[in-house]
Amino acid sequence: MHNYWRQCGYGLLDKTADGHLVVTDAFLRSLLERPELAPVAESCAGELALHHALLDHPRAEVTPQQLAAVSDEDARANYTIWLRFRQRLLAQPTLEGSYMQLFRGEGVDVPPLLVQQLTQILLRHILGAEASALQVRAAEMLFRTQKVSVLEDGQVMAADDETVERHAVAAGFGTIGEMLKQGGAPLRTAELDVLGEANADAYWQRDESHDLVISLNHGQPALVALCSVLARWVRHFLGTGVAIAIEREIDDEQWVWHVGLDAQASAVLNDLYQGNDVAPERMERMLCLFRLQFDEPSVMRPEIAGRPVYLAMAMDAGGRLKLKPQNLLLNLPLARLS
Template sequence: MKDFWRGSGYALLGTTPEGHLVVTNDFLRSLLMRPELAPVNESGPQELALHEALMAQPRMVVDAALLDAIEDPDARDNYAIWLRFRERLLAHPTLEASYAALFRGEGVDVPPLFVHQLTQILLRHILGARATAMQARVAEMLFRTQRIAIQDDGQVMAADEETVERHAVAANFGTLGELLKHGGAPIRAAELDVLHADAQERYWDRDESHDLVISLNHGQPALDALCRVLERWVKHFLGTPVRIQPEKEIDEEQWVWHVGLDAVSSSVLNDLYQGHEVAADRMAGMLCLFRLDFEEPGAMRAGIAGRPVYLAMGMDADKRLKLKPQNLLLNLPLARSD
């Protein structure tokens, strides 16, 4: 049993008897200690007083006068953003419900970094302490942008974008492939280690380094691990068991529903489904196709019960993969959506 992603704040949350997460005062305090809000030498007395008061009572009401009194305008804006995020967190009895609610209505109104932190925490909870190393690594793809490199031998490699850029800035040259581009020309390649099936345990010593590369080719363990993670994600939030597996192509006669796991694949799948011609460069960005089947067909909308749901993920023109696991919570054809 492994404890991982300790810096996410997961250990500060409570749980309900049903196994869902609950926001605690200690978790709210941890958010107040983020770099955007933690006091610095230049912090004024009003800012310091508010921070101290919130650390003592993280759920206290902060009226407009207290907020306006903060001396630094950037700090004032940061507190306003934090208070809006706190409101979203506390609007529902569980973190799962608050997370799902972020994506309904007129759109997300909190910074992506907060959304990514919540996604990581929820994945940590869903995976539990018995997650395999490969499952933990592929789960990172759901809250951290990946940079994709397609090698000469056809290997499709995914590396953490932030790590790749950090290595490039440090002039850490290597041979993995063209992971960074600027103006269409390669500038540096990052020297990163590949997480192989026979050496997965190395992940646990580097779980917060985000410096292990994985192969996204069919037949590789990363895709199987991603399927298992997505199955558990759906089951935890929606309460219905599903089976997900990599697929080579879409069976046109079976195609009644699809969900893109990112903006790129959503656009391509929509165009294909509507019979529009898709340019070759857009098709080239499609990295993986999956088939999702409901284990209980009655959980699906009437009329399409028993039919598969096709999923896909794709990279953008800059070879970035930005997965949106919330798409599976919002767009599956559930019976109760009728």
């Protein structure tokens, strides 16, 4: 039993009888304490008054006059964003419903940082306290960009992109950052903290440091853990069980459905499905292919019930992997949404 990601805000939310999350005033207050909104020494009287009023009543209506009284343009813009985000959070009875609604319509209109926080909170809830360290580390891939490096010996390593940038040449970080920035260093010459089954317990002391590397090679436990995370993500939101496993290739004359887990993979899968030529360098950036099967084919569209859904993930030209877990919620061939 582990209580991880304590700073994400999960502990401030309530739960419904059927296991979904509900936004609380305490959670809204925590958003007001973010650096973008917390008052500073230069904050004007209007900004201080608005901040105090919202801390007292985080669901209170804010008038145009109150916003106009915030003299700093950046602070005023941040409050406008916060109010729009609050509106999105409270638009549905549960956080799950609000999260799904963010991606419908004309597109997401709140900052990616806030969407990533919601994703992290929802994953914390879905995985629970009994998740393995490798499942939790794999889940980070769904809300934090990864920097991927293919080493000379063929190992495919993923590290947190922000951490790599911050510590690339910092003392005490070993050579992981520089190795991943440059690429191609043999593993035996790099001082890496690679998370695996043998040292999995190390994660729990560093769960919010985002400084552990995982291998994305076939047969490695991190990919198996990712399959489990994605399957639980689908079950929680869509109410239907799925099994997800790693595939080597799509050798299927009746290939009928696919979902890219990121923009790069979506584009490649679309081209392959349509019979278009795909440049070798784009294929080389494909990191993994998955096969998704529904436990109950009857939940699928009748014309394709029982057929597999192929998933894929790929890094971009800069070696970054930016997964979009919402793709799995919006693009599966369901007869109806739960």
